[in-house]
Amino acid sequence: MPATLAIDGGTPVRKTLLPYGRQSVSKEDIAAVTEVLRSDWLTTGPKVKEFETAFADFCGVGEAIAVNSGTAALHAAMFALDIGKGDEVIVPTMTFAATANAVVFQGGTPVFVDSEPASLLIDPACVEKAITKATKAIIAVDYAGQPADYSALASIAQKHKIALVADACHALGGKDGDRPVGSLANLSTFSFHPVKPMTTGEGGMITTSDADCAKRMRRFRNHGITSEHRDRHEARSWFYEMEALGYNYRLTDMQCALGISQLRNVPAWNEKRRAIAKKYDAAFAGIPGIHPLQVRKNVTHVYHLYVVRIVPERLCVGRKEIFRALGAENIGVNVHYIPVHLHPFYRKEFGTKPGLCPMAEAAYEDILSLPMFATMSEKDSDDVIEAVRKVCAAYAK
Numbered sequence: 001m002p003a004t005l006a007i008d009g010g011t012p013v014r015k016t017l018l019p020y021g022r023q024s025v026s027k028e029d030i031a032a033v034t035e036v037l038r039s040d041w042l043t044t045g046p047k048v049k050e051f052e053t054a055f056a057d058f059c060g061v062g063e064a065i066a067v068n069s070g071t072a073a074l075h076a077a078m079f080a081l082d083i084g085k086g087d088e089v090i091v092p093t094m095t096f097a098a099t100a101n102a103v104v105f106q107g108g109t110p111v112f113v114d115s116e117p118a119s120l121l122i123d124p125a126c127v128e129k130a131i132t133k134a135t136k137a138i139i140a141v142d143y144a145g146q147p148a149d150y151s152a153l154a155s156i157a158q159k160h161k162i163a164l165v166a167d168a169c170h171a172l173g174g175k176d177g178d179r180p181v182g183s184l185a186n187l188s189t190f191s192f193h194p195v196k197p198m199t200t201g202e203g204g205m206i207t208t209s210d211a212d213c214a215k216r217m218r219r220f221r222n223h224g225i226t227s228e229h230r231d232r233h234e235a236r237s238w239f240y241e242m243e244a245l246g247y248n249y250r251l252t253d254m255q256c257a258l259g260i261s262q263l264r265n266v267p268a269w270n271e272k273r274r275a276i277a278k279k280y281d282a283a284f285a286g287i288p289g290i291h292p293l294q295v296r297k298n299v300t301h302v303y304h305l306y307v308v309r310i311v312p313e314r315l316c317v318g319r320k321e322i323f324r325a326l327g328a329e330n331i332g333v334n335v336h337y338i339p340v341h342l343h344p345f346y347r348k349e350f351g352t353k354p355g356l357c358p359m360a361e362a363a364y365e366d367i368l369s370l371p372m373f374a375t376m377s378e379k380d381s382d383d384v385i386e387a388v389r390k391v392c393a394a395y396a397k
């Protein structure tokens with residue numbers, strides 16, 4: 001007899017909820033932030049450059065531009081590429097809405113493409129088919145923390161003379177062969193939201209080796225103005241000019257100090273998540289009701305998310321029931337993502353509808369993100385495995 005599920009009145013695997021993701025903040029992080037609070041510069045100060053330099057070094061690129069969210073990073077990237085009315089930008093539908101929204105912010109049109117079903121990464125064959133005379137750029141997403149197929153995407157981009165952008169919000173510290181994420185596309189964007197690989201509360205970064213793009217994005221984050229407050233302070237000058245429409249997308253010095261401190265832990269955190277993923281892979285190989293996503297050869301996957309697909313032929317209920325049952329066992333599951341082209345905004349404004357991206361739409365029906373963060377204990381990951389085993393056994397077909 002399988003154990004009674006918590007959703008049916010049984011005892012839950014855990015007493016308290018294990019979230020699907022969470023940040024870790026150390027004493028050193030807190031000290032770094034309070035030091036800034038006692039200093040002269042709370043924003044546009046020295047910590048910004050220091051964080052940018054450390055981040056660029058980490059990614060093996062010339063330039064990093066700090067902004068106040070991953071969304072702002074994508075917006076700045078679209079600005080730097082001069083995306084505007086009439087321009088098409090290819091985006092995967094299996095992503096967070098912000099990837100496509102950034103194209104719309106600039107007046108461009110996002111063109112949604114499908115995913116490879118095994119990895120849920122953007123499918124280069126679909127990208128090739130979606131290219132038109134109006135295509136100006138491709139944004140790839142390193143879904144779940146696995147770098148997309150940048151070799152294939154870069155050759156498409158070169159052939160058609162368009163830009164390649166990496167939405168690398170999931171993949172800081174990942175690699176394609178020896179090449180670090182952040183150096184795999186013309187522009188790469190990162191998010192420092194608390195569930196992401198490192199945090200500054202809110203925050204983001206763009207990396208590039210294109211110095212001209214970097215300059216444009218530094219102005220863009222500062223109202224489109226040619227100098228920053230601190231430059232003028234140092235030059236004892238009031239004069240500035242606004243040469244393009246920009247925004248206030250600046251990251252504060254408190255956040256940059258936190259970022260510098262957090263960045264030091266990224267390699268160790270990534271190794272911890274990779275170890276948890278290995279443990280999950282081994283345990284789930286013996287559970288017929290679920291199937292982990294495939295990892296491409298020669299990449300370092302950093303497992304921002306651990307996504308499984310449920311196998312409908314082996315279970316007598318659907319994803320919704322599995323989701324609820326795991327939640328009742330106090331396992332915080334999530335779903336990444338609702339395909340962006342199915343959101344009401346895109347249906348209304350861009351006429352997208354079901355059937356446009358069949359692989360991603362099918363995946364959306366059976367994906368689940370299981371708890372995955374660096375500070376999970378052995379007991380936490382044991383609980384996840386036990387709960388998955390329990391729920392799949394109870395609903396086995």
Ligand SMILES: *Cc1c(COP(=O)(O)O)cnc(C)c1O
Binds near residue numbers: 095170193
């Ligand atoms: C989190 C995320 C974003 C947006 O980042 P914010 O910092 O929340 O603005 C964009 N794209 C992807 C793939 C993300 O995961």
